[in-house]
Amino acid sequence: MKVKSLDHFVLTxxxxxxxxxxxxxxxGMRVEEREGRYALFFGTSKINIHQRPAEFLPAAAKPQHGSLDFCLIVEDTCEALVQELSAKGVPVELGPVGRHGARGAMKSIYLRDPDGNLVELCHYEKVE
Incomplete structure (x- = not known):
């Protein structure tokens, strides 16, 4: 077996x-609602949104809000993101800082969503 990429994950x-x-x-994600189910689309991936633990089965054993820590790749530099987020009144918890991701060296900033999930936004300097 060879895993290729991430398709989606579920956020409660x-x-x-x-x-x-x-x-x-x-x-800047696109929101879609179908039959009471919400999804956020970005690039070739999506995040499914659940409003209560185990809303749709099968589900994680102990889903709860505020328990995620994930990283999203962005096109803009972290410095530009900090300015944009500041203009929107969204605090940056940390960064820009150097990190090492799945593709190598990158810069990241960290912020929290309304549920307290840690959202890392990263930018790879080199074009791949």
């Missing part, structure tokens, strides 16, 4: 509207 939120606002209006 305690406040759907705040979560949708953050991912749509702050991070």
């Amino acid at each position: 939120t305690k406040n759907l509207e705040q979560s949708l606002h953050f991912y749509r209006d702050v991070l």
